[in-house]
Amino acid sequence: MLWIVKNLWLIPALPLVAAGLSALAKQPCKKFASSLAILSMAGALVLSCIAFKAALAHSGSGEAANQIFNFRWFQFGASEADWVRIGWLLNRLTAVMLVMVSFVSLLIFIYSTGYMAHDENFTRFFCFLSLFAAAMLGLIIANSLLLFFICWELVGLTSYLLIGFWYHKPSAAAAAKKAFITTRIGDLAFLLGMVWLYAQTGTLLFYDQGHGCLEQSALATLTAQTTVFRLTVAGGIGLLIFLGAVGKSGQVPLHVWLPDAMEGPTPVSALIHAATMVAAGVFLVARVYPIVSASPDWFVGVAPALKVVTWVGVITAVFAATIAVAQNDIKRILAYSTVSQLGFMMMGLGVGGVAVGMFHLITHAFFKALLFMGAGSVIHGCHEEQDIRCMGGLRKFMPVTFATYAIGMMALCGVPLFFSGFWSKDEILHHAHLWSVSRWPFYLGAFGAFLTAFYMTRQVFHVFFGNCRLELGRTTGSEQHTVAHGGEPASEHPHSELPPQPHESPASMTLPLVILAVFSILLGFIGTPAWPWFQKFLEGQVATMNMSRLAEPEVLHLMLVSSVIVFIGIGLGWWLYGRKSIANANELDVLERVRPDIFHLLRNKYYIDEIYEWAFVGLNKRWAQACAILDDLIVSGLVHLIAYVIVGLSWISKTVDDEVVNKGFDEGCHGVSTGAGWLSRLQDGRVQNYLRVIGVALIVLVLFLLWGCKG
Amino acid sequence: MTPLAGYLLLSSFLFAIGLAGALTRRNGILVLIGIELMLNAANLNFIAFWRFGPNPEMLKGIIFVLFSIGVAAAEAAVGLALIIAIYRHYRTTNVEKMNSMKG
Numbered sequence: 001m002l003w004i005v006k007n008l009w010l011i012p013a014l015p016l017v018a019a020g021l022s023a024l025a026k027q028p029c030k031k032f033a034s035s036l037a038i039l040s041m042a043g044a045l046v047l048s049c050i051a052f053k054a055a056l057a058h059s060g061s062g063e064a065a066n067q068i069f070n071f072r073w074f075q076f077g078a079s080e081a082d083w084v085r086i087g088w089l090l091n092r093l094t095a096v097m098l099v100m101v102s103f104v105s106l107l108i109f110i111y112s113t114g115y116m117a118h119d120e121n122f123t124r125f126f127c128f129l130s131l132f133a134a135a136m137l138g139l140i141i142a143n144s145l146l147l148f149f150i151c152w153e154l155v156g157l158t159s160y161l162l163i164g165f166w167y168h169k170p171s172a173a174a175a176a177k178k179a180f181i182t183t184r185i186g187d188l189a190f191l192l193g194m195v196w197l198y199a200q201t202g203t204l205l206f207y208d209q210g211h212g213c214l215e216q217s218a219l220a221t222l223t224a225q226t227t228v229f230r231l232t233v234a235g236g237i238g239l240l241i242f243l244g245a246v247g248k249s250g251q252v253p254l255h256v257w258l259p260d261a262m263e264g265p266t267p268v269s270a271l272i273h274a275a276t277m278v279a280a281g282v283f284l285v286a287r288v289y290p291i292v293s294a295s296p297d298w299f300v301g302v303a304p305a306l307k308v309v310t311w312v313g314v315i316t317a318v319f320a321a322t323i324a325v326a327q328n329d330i331k332r333i334l335a336y337s338t339v340s341q342l343g344f345m346m347m348g349l350g351v352g353g354v355a356v357g358m359f360h361l362i363t364h365a366f367f368k369a370l371l372f373m374g375a376g377s378v379i380h381g382c383h384e385e386q387d388i389r390c391m392g393g394l395r396k397f398m399p400v401t402f403a404t405y406a407i408g409m410m411a412l413c414g415v416p417l418f419f420s421g422f423w424s425k426d427e428i429l430h431h432a433h434l435w436s437v438s439r440w441p442f443y444l445g446a447f448g449a450f451l452t453a454f455y456m457t458r459q460v461f462h463v464f465f466g467n468c469r470l471e472l473g474r475t476t477g478s479e480q481h482t483v484a485h486g487g488e489p490a491s492e493h494p495h496s497e498l499p500p501q502p503h504e505s506p507a508s509m510t511l512p513l514v515i516l517a518v519f520s521i522l523l524g525f526i527g528t529p530a531w532p533w534f535q536k537f538l539e540g541q542v543a544t545m546n547m548s549r550l551a552e553p554e555v556l557h558l559m560l561v562s563s564v565i566v567f568i569g570i571g572l573g574w575w576l577y578g579r580k581s582i583a584n585a586n587e588l589d590v591l592e593r594v595r596p597d598i599f600h601l602l603r604n605k606y607y608i609d610e611i612y613e614w615a616f617v618g619l620n621k622r623w624a625q626a627c628a629i630l631d632d633l634i635v636s637g638l639v640h641l642i643a644y645v646i647v648g649l650s651w652i653s654k655t656v657d658d659e660v661v662n663k664g665f666d667e668g669c670h671g672v673s674t675g676a677g678w679l680s681r682l683q684d685g686r687v688q689n690y691l692r693v694i695g696v697a698l699i700v701l702v703l704f705l706l707w708g709c710k711g
Numbered sequence: 712m713t714p715l716a717g718y719l720l721l722s723s724f725l726f727a728i729g730l731a732g733a734l735t736r737r738n739g740i741l742v743l744i745g746i747e748l749m750l751n752a753a754n755l756n757f758i759a760f761w762r763f764g765p766n767p768e769m770l771k772g773i774i775f776v777l778f779s780i781g782v783a784a785a786e787a788a789v790g791l792a793l794i795i796a797i798y799r800h801y802r803t804t805n806v807e808k809m810n811s812m813k814g
């Protein structure tokens with residue numbers, strides 16, 4: 001066994017140690033915390049590259065491609081079988097994800113040193129970020145669903161902590177709670193699936209020399225039984241685990257938390273809510289793909305769980321893309337775009353298998369991180385302005401950001417040939433086209449691609465072209481017009497001391513942008529139909545260069561179709577938003593003028609939040625109120641009753657004590673004291689009185705004796 | 712009336728005088744004198760009972776009285792010394808004032 005397989009734990013351990021150390025560091029130790037985090041991440045990247053090389057060198061396909069290292073963790077019963085075992089797994093999927101996560105994390109760490117430079121909680125930020133990286137890397141290397149789940153929850157925790165990083169903002173605190181609770185719903189299903197899987201197979205290890213839950217023997221038992229709706233047990237478990245992925249990856253209907261998560265700092269949005277953590281759901285499905293896709297031998301066609309994955313993905317892809325068309329917040333557009341792209345990945349997993357979905361995951365991680373960091377740079381340069389209606393013309397002020405953002409935008413839209421998004425999305429559409437169940441995923445996916453091109457063009461024209469509308473100085477998120485100040489000096493304006501002009505961001509922010517931009521272009525070429533190295537690598541085959549595959553009629557037609565779709569989208573975007581520049585930030589959107597009803601529906605995200613608020617939150621509230629009343633009436637009543645009884649008893653006890661015991665004692669003491677007083681009068685200190693008593697006694701005695709004698 | 716009864720009457724009279732003196736006088740020295748009188752009444756009784764008793768030839772009574780007088784002298788000395796000490800302390804010999812042993 002290779003050294004790296006045994007010591008794969010070092011990769012997450014490095015950032016974990018960094019997180020621990022920076023948690024101990026004092027607040028002003030900014031340099032220490034950031035350099036520690038970056039160094040640990042660089043170390044993790046180096047180790048990841050070694051692991052990648054090991055995976056590359058390891059021959060064999062299918063289950064032979066897995067290099068595992070399992071060990072016993074703890075025992076919960078007497079017998080040998082009751083050992084809980086966990087372990088590391090190095091296969092191609094792991095290796096690819098490891099390199100991607102540690103690379104993107106490293107770049108975003110570097111970017112954060114610039115973006116968060118002025119934040120007073122800088123150390124805390126890097127502590128959380130390192131903790132996140134540790135959990136995410138741990139999740140990738142896990143060879144046990146249990147270990148996977150632990151890390152899964154840990155990334156959820158760090159996501160919560162980082163969304164609520166500016167917890168003094170009520171909206172951020174609410175968004176953090178929303179994210180945590182919404183993903184918890186999915187996690188519950190995940191946990192149930194995990195328990196069910198353990199009950200069925202008795203192991204949670206993925207691969208264990210033929211005994212793991214993803215291996216043939218376990219899958220055979222899982223597919224042998226059926227449950228409700230003639231679903232196999234494997235399908236049921238797969239669906240439950242997929243629900244966990246739905247929560248984490250923001251798929252419909254649990255997508256609501258992801259756009260709100262943009263309340264966190266932008267590097268967090270880029271790292272966690274675009275590139276890595278939300279992709280963990282897709283990765284999870286890819287990891288347990290054997291279970292999700294398992295079907296018994298007699299079954300012909302696509303496994304039902306896989307169909308569900310596909311349809312949820314398709315619906316999410318289109319649904320979120322339509323919402324993104326009507327948003328104005330630069331980060332929210334990207335957030336909905338992320339949801340939509342995650343839908344594409346799920347769809348890719350559903351229709352085309354692990355390689356297709358994972359390819360889009362990797363390319364998306366790069367260009368979406370690029371876009372988010374570009375958006376962060378824009379926000380930074382515009383002094384925390386996030387409304388795209390108030391930007392414009394930033395091309396002149398921020399050339400580097402503009403150039404890299406444009407590359408990211410074209411990669412996301414899928415501009416043909418030179419951008420990675422084109423190849424990965426094309427791959428998904430290609431497989432959707434070939435899908436045996438239905439053609440609809442293909443049509444809807446194509447529509448989603450069109451919408452993607454459209455809303456990204458809208459955003460880019462709003463932000464980078466036209467004239468700069470920033471001087472209008474609308475404060476973010478409110479309808480106040482500081483223009484109304486007229487000639488008088490705008491002393492109340494929060495940014496009055498800052499130069500009104502937007503400015504380019506520092507090198508620590510632009511450098512990662514440039515690197516990511518380069519990768520956004522290059523990554524596409526490892527997965528083209530001509531040289532599908534990535535797909536073949538994941539499947540454990542050797543890719544061959546074959547240009548003629550590009551010219552196959554089906555491939556060529558699809559490429560042409562998707563190119564046309566993309567160009568229509570971009571063209572429409574230009575026609576509506578770029579042809580004549582937007583002059584005024586308050587001007588109505590072009591689409592709003594045409595169809596205000598639909599536009600408002602989209603602007604308000606199909607009122608999903610309101611529906612949830614009304615249906616679930618409201619119901620919950622009413623239920624809670626009912627419970628509170630019940631609690632007040634019955635439980636509190638009972639408690640109060642008992643309390644009153646006890647108070648009464650103690651009152652009686654007190655009275656008895658006061659009146660009988662104390663008074664009696666007092667009276668006794670008083671009597672003794674009075675008697676003693678009386679007696680003490682006898683002893684008045686005058687000797688003669690004593691003598692008198694003696695004399696009287698003597699006389700009495702004498703008389704008594706005399707009387708006695710007579711008697 | 713026998714001679715013994717006469718003596719006993721005399722000694723009773725003497726005792727009564729002594730008792731009255733001891734009870735009524737305010738001056739400590741006079742109280743002491745009263746006590747001496749009562750003691751002497753007792754001495755007189757001793758002599759009288761011895762003289763008119765069954766065998767007067769033995770000197771029991773006289774020896775008793777001699778002892779008694781010796782003890783009385785010692786007692787008088789102690790009593791006077793106490794009176795002087797008290798006088799030095801309180802600047803008075805009035806026994807009414809000396810009630811510091813009051814309970």
